[in-house]
Amino acid sequence: MATAETDVGQLSFEAALQRLEEIVRTLEKGEAPLDRSIELYQEGDRLKRHCEARLKDAQARIEQIAFGNDGKPAGVKPFDAG
Template identity: 40%
Template structure:
């Protein structure tokens, strides 16, 4: 006999290593975030979908920020502890 209750899914933010589960890469997260912003800006979604997409966007934004911070820290190490301005020219 099986139990009548089914196990509940743990939300991504509550899982260990959640940041790596959010997106495959910074670029993928940024692309999805841009799509979500376009959907939210269109204003054509029902309220519950707006909330769900807003929450997903917040997860993606946190993921992107953490990836950028990690890269910045790596650059500081490579530059001997001093972050130098980027010269893209």
């Protein structure tokens, strides 16, 4: 039997984000019983961490074109968002 943690890990970034948005809307309505709200909050936290990890992974794979002194492309270097 798969756990919720495992299920979240299998989601694409887009699917995880969509589910997180659904959870936020549900919690904002305030209509869920307390126990269900707690479960949703915990699932939302797992989804948030999953999305952050996927974004960090993607950022690490992005490369930036490096230009030489002559202004021509001279290769690539890791992207620095800072």
